[in-house]
Amino acid sequence: MTAPVTTSARRLAQLARPFRALLLLWLVYECSKLAFFYLSRRHGLLQGVSVVNLGTLLFGVWLLLLRFAVLFYLPLTVVYRVARRATAGAHGRHEASTRGRALDQAARRRRS
């Protein structure tokens, strides 16, 4: 029972391996979002009726940077990498056969 589960987990981990930095980015973003939600409520960020807390404000800027990364950089990188992987195999096979054909032609010319 545990063997297939372990195998699946291992396969999943293997699949996620190239994306671990992106996953980490997403996790940091989600944790920061959670922390900011509670921090900003406690300190009344931009509330006007209380003093703006500089630390919370800076944390907000950090969170915005993370948000931009998650919304723009993350989909760009994921799709780019997946597309590269999908095309790399096909391109590699095609390249090898092209190079082989070219070498054959060169050898034939040399013989003649």
Add this chain to the structure above:
Amino acid sequence: MRCTPVRTQKSGVALVWMRATYQRLTLRLLCLLLGLLAARLFAPWACGRDAQAWLDGDAALQNGLAAELIAFEARDDAERARARPAAIGDRFSGEWALVTHQMTALGLAQLCLAHPELRARYAPLATQAALKSMLPEMRDFGSRAWHGEDALHSLAGSHGHAYLAYAALAVSMARLVDPAFPAQRAASHDALIAAYERRLLASDTGLIETYPNEAYPTDVAAVAAAIAVHGRATGVNHARVLGHWLERVRTRQIDAKSGFVFQRMSATSGHPHDAPRGSGTGLAAYYAGFVDRGLAEQLAQALFRHEMTFGGFGAIGEYAEGHVGLGDIDSGPVLFGVSVSATGFALAPARALGHHASFEHLYRTTALFGLPTTLGKGFWFSSGGPIGNALLFAFLTSGPELAP
């Protein structure tokens, strides 16, 4: 020149290598384009997921934001009960506190108008928030600006005190939706509206001062809105003063070239003291909607002529053509010519007057920077704080308050 077989072989391999490199680069470029396309589609989708629901008046979203603001008001009440609040000396902090309660009241009243079945639940809360915006400590910043003259204790005078129109509008809306509105407070409100009416009719420019020698057409739009809704709530006819104001706005307060209202003017001469700007026009368009749909639409058209879109995100330009600036407390920071306030304020006329495409673009930008979340009791823009959320609550539920 004869090619040796070795040279032929080398040039053949080089050709193959070049072709392979070219193919590799082309593939990489294609993958990059795919990635860019994914980012272009994903970011606007993620930020604009709720836009249509807000347009449709989704109950979960509206009640979610209402619940958070009601909770904020309750925390604020508890804090006030614990420690007697000191007067807010700083003008901007005072304005923000007043606007937070005012916009909460307006949003709740708008929900009552849109969903009469919610009236029993929200109308008393709208009254509470509206009355809070009239408290002495909320208007103290204005009294200080007028050298100690309190707006409610100088109703017979000629000083404008237009800042209190924000609170007066909230009270007008509370009276419109809450049949149990306290009679004593209603009488005091009637007196304030009468004073505003008299001052506005006496003004040739259609402007009354907010602070000494400072008149803001947007604040006077709030005065007109307060008078108009007072008429709807009480049955008093204010047609003459509203007609006077409408005529003066169209002829004196709108910049003919851009369609924006001037941010600041002289109440006596009508000379502009600041540029025609998007932030003032956005809020004026919302307030004008309470009085006259035609004027609100005219201002909205000017706003959306200054809309800039990029990658599915929209924002409103702050300064009219030929004017530049870095922004101020009214607009927030101006980046690439667009401002936070103009963009947020424009959500109200976009929703109320049916500019759906603009609403969606503007909402995406609001959500991008506003960090909406459902972590608390309902729905909340994490970076907005109480004032940002109160403003967005009023703007995102705008529509039912429009003049008939």
